[in-house]
Amino acid sequence: MPNLALNKKITLALIYLTIVLILGCKKNDRQSDEQPKAIPVISNFEYNNGKYFHSGSLIADTVGKPNTFIFVNGHNFSQNFKDSKVLFNDVVAQALAGDSTYIMIAVPDQANWGPNTITIVTNDQKVVYSKKLVVVPPDPTIISLMTEGGMRNAKIGIHGSDFSPTLTKTTVTINGIPAALDSVSLTDIYLTIPPNASTGKLVVTTHGKTLTYKNDFTIIPQTFAVIGKIPSMENLVVDASDNIFGTQYNKLTKIAPNGTYSAIASIGTDPVSVYNRSNTWFTGCVMDAGGNFYLSSPFDAEGRYIISQYSNKIYKVTPEGTVSVFAGDTKGFADGQGINALFQRPMGLEIDITTGTLYVNDAGTALRKITPSGLVSTLTGVKIGPDQSYYIADEMASNPITGDVYYINSRSGVITKITPSGVITSFDMPVLPGASSKALNPNSYIMSVITAADASGAIYISVGYGVYSTIYKIKDGVISNSYLNPSRQYITGMTIDKNGYMILSTQITGGSVYYLDSDAVYKVKL
Structure with a gap:
């Protein structure tokens, strides 16, 4: 029995020793197959030319200010730049691009000013550059x-x-x-x-x-409130119950005092995206004393919007949402009753609230008048500017109390006033602060003008240069910055109600700042 037990122990020991030898051999085989990782090498540092391209200008000892883009050149870096780190002392620089031969970084905003030790961690290895590089203090x-x-x-x-x-x-x-x-x-x-x-x-x-x-x-001292985050609102009007109405491409939309909004009526096709817009675009919206709405739909000669059978007309929408053509038919130019009249491009629309008379800016070529019965005529004897080559009445506004209608020619800088009795007067607009002439809009592609008037006869003009809009106030021949835009955005709609509130709609127009805010409608107490 003792011999059997001893033999068993010896057998188990031999088996264990055999297993250890086999595993050891396999481990050695794997180690012999693995290649040692190449040591990363830093060759030099190079300035970036501002377009993610190498400039060819090598850095001697100064890397520049924080947030300067530079290239770390060398070899044996990780092919995926996200797996590499570049440290200025112990502060990590943001890697923006790279491969096994370079890493593009921005000098860290938190880097210490003065000499910094540069360390690269890549391919599980660490390498320190041979000399310190200097970070220069910024000069904001x-x-x-x-x-x-x-x-x-x-x-x-x-x-x-x-x-x-x-x-x-x-x-x-x-x-x-x-x-x-x-x-x-x-x-x-x-x-x-x-x-x-x-x-x-x-x-x-x-x-x-x-x-x-x-x-x-x-x-x-003025105050404001946000009515709601509502996209692409234009051509604002307000009723006696503080409901706000405006257009969204081909829709007439109502905004209740609590900020909820709903469509009252639409004409044509709905827009799918900014690249596939509606075949109808309303550029004017007014409301008469009976709560009926009038909408202008222009023909765009530049092809910016789709041209359709819905263009060149003035539409009427009842409070219940019933839509009909009030005036206009196909493109043309003719006075007449209702659909027998023709418009070239009815861009702007305003109303004398005391009489219900409509005024239309027809393609910058004429001022058209429409009576409450739908009779269209062309105003004559209107002094627009130094010569008739100027576009007529780029924007319009009306006094919510007196019914006076103002036509603002943004290219000539002339304002025309029409009273309810038909008296027409014109005067030059004061020169904007910092401007060289009274013309507001020498280039329609970079600037737009939105206007409104209050009960005192003051005219407010929103001038936008494609981004932020500044609201100027003209009163008694004096123009001043009102500072009334509560947003960082471009103003697309502006009106003033009988109670002295200015209603504004704003829109995102591009650039990182404008994506901080969404399109919105504001109510400003004047």
């Missing part, structure tokens, strides 16, 4: 403000250079009151005016440096 500047005044809680923007894109490294105060920052970048700061702000200096602190804007920032 304020170039301009989106507006030099505004209402409390309104949105504004600051344009400049070398701002820190790190929120914790940038602050803004207005007359000493800190503002909440919505976003920051190297060139722009977007913020909300503090609710307790007062007129005074606007001060930016960024990268440890303090910048004071040259002019005082003006805080105006």
Whole structure:
């Protein structure tokens, strides 16, 4: 028995030893098959030319300011740049592109100014550059403000250079009151005016440096409220119950006081996308004393919108939503009753609320008048500008109390006023602050004009340069910036009701700032 037990132990030991030898041999085989990883090598540092391309300009010892784009050149880097890290001392730089031969980075915003040790971690290995590279302190500047005044809680923007894109490294105060920052970048700061702000200096602190804007920032006493986030609203009107109406391409839309909105009527096809728009586009909307709506649908000679059988007409929509053609038929030019009249392109539309008379800007070639019965005629004797080559009445507005109608020729800078009794007068518009002439719109592709008038006879003109819109006020021959735009957006609709409220609709037009806000409708107390 003792011999059997001993033999069993010896047999088990031999089996264990055999297994260990086999596994050891396999491990050695795998190790012999594996190739040692190549050591990463840093050859040089190179400036970026601003378009993600190599500039060919090598860096000696200074990499530039924080957020400067540079290339780290070498070999044996990870093929996927996301697997590599470049450190300035212990601060990680953002890798933007690369392969096994280069890594494109931005000098970290948090990098220490002065000499930095550069380390690359790639392919599970770490390599330190042979010499330290110097990060230069930035020199931030304020170039301009989106507006030099505004209402409390309104949105504004600051344009400049070398701002820190790190929120914790940038602050803004207005007359000493800190503002909440919505976003920051190297060139722009977007913020909300503090609710307790007062007129005074606007001060930016960024990268440890303090910048004071040259002019005082003006805080105006007016207040505003957001009615709702409603897309692509234009051509606003308001009824006695504070319902707001406007157009959305081919729709007439109602916005209730609580912000909910619904379509009252539509004509033609609905838009599918910004690249596939409706075959109907309303450029004018007014409402008479009986609650009927009148909509202008133009013919666009430049082909910007689809031309259809719905163009060149003035439509009437009853309060119940029944749609009919009030005037116009095919493209042409003829006075007459209802559908016997022809329009070339009825762009603008306004109403004398006291008489129900409509006025139409017909393709910038004539001012057309439509009586409540639908009789169309052409106004004569209207002095529009130095010569008749100017487009006539690019925008229109009406006094909500007196019914006076104003035609604003944005190219000639002439305003024409028509009273309910038919008296026509014209006067030159004052020159906008900072402008060289009274013309508002020398290039219709980069600027648009929206107008409104209040009970005192003041005219408000929203001038947009494709992005932010500035609202100017003209009163007694004097023009001034009203600072009434509460958004950082482009104004697409503006009207003033009998109670002294200005209703505004705004729209996103492109650029990162405008995607911070959505399209909205605002109510401003004048």
